Amino acid sequence: MNGKERIARRIAREVKDGFYVNLGIGLPTMIASYLPAGLDVVFQSENGMLGVGPPPGEAEADPDLINAGKQPVTELPGCSYFGSDESFAMIRGGHMDMSVLGAMQVDEGGNLANWMIPGKMVKGMGGAMDLVAGARRVIVAMEHQTKEGESRILKRCTLPLTGTNVVHDIVTELGWIKVTPEGLVLSEIAEGISPAEVQARTEATLAISSNLVTMGAI
Amino acid sequence: MNKVVASADAAVADIAAGATIMLGGFGLCGIPENLIAALVRRRITGLHTISNNMGVDGFGMGLMLEAGMIASHIGSYVGENRRLEQMVLKGELKLTLVPQGTLAERVRAGGAGIPAFYVPTGLGTIVAEGKETREIAGRTYLLETALHADVALVKAWKGDRLGNLIYRKTSRNFNPVMATAAKMTIAEVEELVEPGQLDPDEIVTPGIYVKRILVGESYRKPIESRFIKEQMAGGAA
Numbered sequence: 001m002n003g004k005e006r007i008a009r010r011i012a013r014e015v016k017d018g019f020y021v022n023l024g025i026g027l028p029t030m031i032a033s034y035l036p037a038g039l040d041v042v043f044q045s046e047n048g049m050l051g052v053g054p055p056p057g058e059a060e061a062d063p064d065l066i067n068a069g070k071q072p073v074t075e076l077p078g079c080s081y082f083g084s085d086e087s088f089a090m091i092r093g094g095h096m097d098m099s100v101l102g103a104m105q106v107d108e109g110g111n112l113a114n115w116m117i118p119g120k121m122v123k124g125m126g127g128a129m130d131l132v133a134g135a136r137r138v139i140v141a142m143e144h145q146t147k148e149g150e151s152r153i154l155k156r157c158t159l160p161l162t163g164t165n166v167v168h169d170i171v172t173e174l175g176w177i178k179v180t181p182e183g184l185v186l187s188e189i190a191e192g193i194s195p196a197e198v199q200a201r202t203e204a205t206l207a208i209s210s211n212l213v214t215m216g217a218i
Numbered sequence: 219m220n221k222v223v224a225s226a227d228a229a230v231a232d233i234a235a236g237a238t239i240m241l242g243g244f245g246l247c248g249i250p251e252n253l254i255a256a257l258v259r260r261r262i263t264g265l266h267t268i269s270n271n272m273g274v275d276g277f278g279m280g281l282m283l284e285a286g287m288i289a290s291h292i293g294s295y296v297g298e299n300r301r302l303e304q305m306v307l308k309g310e311l312k313l314t315l316v317p318q319g320t321l322a323e324r325v326r327a328g329g330a331g332i333p334a335f336y337v338p339t340g341l342g343t344i345v346a347e348g349k350e351t352r353e354i355a356g357r358t359y360l361l362e363t364a365l366h367a368d369v370a371l372v373k374a375w376k377g378d379r380l381g382n383l384i385y386r387k388t389s390r391n392f393n394p395v396m397a398t399a400a401k402m403t404i405a406e407v408e409e410l411v412e413p414g415q416l417d418p419d420e421i422v423t424p425g426i427y428v429k430r431i432l433v434g435e436s437y438r439k440p441i442e443s444r445f446i447k448e449q450m451a452g453g454a455a
Contacts, residue, residue: 046318047244048391063247063439064375064389070245070442081387083422084244084270085326085395088319092339111342122306122315123297125345130319133339164342 003173006190007141009034010215011100011171014139015041022046022091022131024101025069028141031100042078044096046127048087051079068127088127092134099135101128103142103170105157108204110167110179112140113159125162132163144172144201151203153177153184174198175215183207188215220379221431222410226256229404229430233369235262236289240325240365240396241269241279242372245298245442248389249278250373250406252434257371258282264289268325268365270318270392274298277440283311292365294318298442317345320362322395327364329398329427334363370400373434374423377407378414381428382421390422397427406434 001009004027012034015021022044023029032043032054043052045067052067053074061072090096105113112132115125132138145151153170170177175198176188186198187209195208223229230253233239239257243249254273258281265288272293273279280299282288290312296302305311316324317339327335336359340346350361372393374383383405385393397403405428 045388047247047388049388058444061441061444062387063441064387066245066247066388066441066443068244070247072441072444075387081385081390083390083394084318084322084392088322092319092323092337122313124293124295124315125317126295127318129317129343129345130339133337133341134319161343163340 003143004030006173006215007171010176011139011141012036013216015039015098017041019097020044020050020095021098021100022096022135024099024128024131024141026102028100028102029067029069031141044087044090045073046084046087046091046131048082048084049073049079051076053079088130091127091130094134094136096131096135098137098139099131100139100141101131103140103152105152105154105159106140106167106170107154107157108183109156110165111157112138112162112167113157114162116160118160128162132166137168138166139169139171140167141171144174151201154203155205174201177206185209186212188213190215221381221425221428222379223430223432226252226406226432226434227259229253229406229432230256230260233257233260233262236264236266237262237368238266238268238366240367240370240400241267242370242391242393242396243269243271243278244388244391245271246274246278246440248373248385248391248393249273250371250434251278251437251439252406252432253371253404254278254281258285258287261285261287263287266290268292268367270294270321272296272299272302274442275300277438286310290314292316292321294321320345321365322392324362324365325392325395325399328366329395332364334361336360337362365399367396367400368402370396370403372397372403372405374405374407376409376411376416377405377428377431378411378416378425379431380413381405381423381425381431382413382416383407383423383428384416384420385422394423397423402430403428404430404432406432408434408437
């Protein structure tokens with residue numbers, strides 16, 4: 001199991017029966033594949049759909065039926081379509097139980113940066129700022145460090161922010177980190193790694209939970 | 219009442235240079251392909267566009283960009299246009315990025331006669347710079363203003379000569395809300411039906427918002443990202 005898969009599998013266990021969930025583009029989209037069987041969970045796509053199903057086969061791809069990553073998806077029974085204004089009304093209005101997003105940086109204050117690197121091309125924030133401002137629970141799913149080995153979990157974000165004090169949990173291949181008013185707390189840790197190693201790969205200061213457990217997967 | 223026009227070219231024939239134009243669509247899904255093509259044939263310049271995205275290089279609004287027709291753009295995500303970066307850096311195009319939900323609501327407000335409204339989105343980010351804030355019930359909000367346009371170009375699935383429209387699947391996106399916020403809304407549809415043939419309970423855009431309607435000649439509908447079942451890593455659990 002690679003790091004991304006471990007992250008997706010662990011977050012899938014956090015999704016509860018009856019949840020309405022928005023999954024961000026990339027790694028978060030993988031979570032839908034690992035949901036435990038028997039859960040009734042409705043995935044929202046901010047381009048205007050509730051009840052997003054798995055990707056179709058090549059022959060069934062419908063250009064009028066895509067997710068926010070512009071990838072073809074399918075309908076699940078009971079799905080619905082709506083316009084962008086209504087889609088973001090349900091996001092901003094606090095109706096999403098959970099939003100899972102990728103990040104470039106997260107910090108000790110629960111601040112998130114995931115949309116812009118100054119000096120490089122500005123692509124735009126899309127719906128990320130609306131999602132972090134409106135969802136009841138915001139989980140960041142990302143690899144712990146950059147490809148260059150730099151920490152993405154910082155004392156203070158250096159990139160332009162997507163939202164301030166919006167992140168509740170950070171899940172990486174190394175563990176589960178909760179954002180609390182007192183700072184970041186490592187509450188679960190990947191098998192075969194020590195808290196000191198996680199801290200060594202993290203610029204932010206991590207408190208270690210007294211109930212630290214091994215990060216399981218399904 | 220008959221709002222039907224013969225062609226996309228006829229529908230856009232009187233759009234002036236320098237106009238503010240809203241265009242429906244999310245990525246390449248639900249974009250008014252035929253109306254964009256007709257605008258590009260006219261080569262009018264100095265346009266101020268409002269649209270979630272900017273097409274891709276070589277299709278959709280990317281064609282307007284490449285023809286040098288756009289002076290400014292308001293959108294939420296423009297990551298698929300390599301040409302855009304050069305134009306923004308050279309000062310040939312003014313780009314304003316707006317959070318997607320705020321963009322949709324600013325358009326909705328424009329169509330609904332609401333001049334401004336408060337949202338939590340973007341607080342503490344560069345989106346908040348220069349904006350009025352206000353604390354309401356213990357939380358701080360930003361004041362965002364309505365957007366209007368001279369023209370809205372929208373794409374629907376079916377419509378009738380009164381301008382009633384219905385949409386197909388996720389191609390709805392920004393189309394219905396933009397149809398409400400312009401002085402002149404032009405709708406292109408895949409199928410034109412007789413009044414009464416659309417179930418009144420299922421009409422999404424009532425005809426009052428639409429001034430002109432036409433049948434699109436042909437649709438390419440490219441899929442931007444071909445992520446399909448056969449490519450899924452790991453497989454389903």
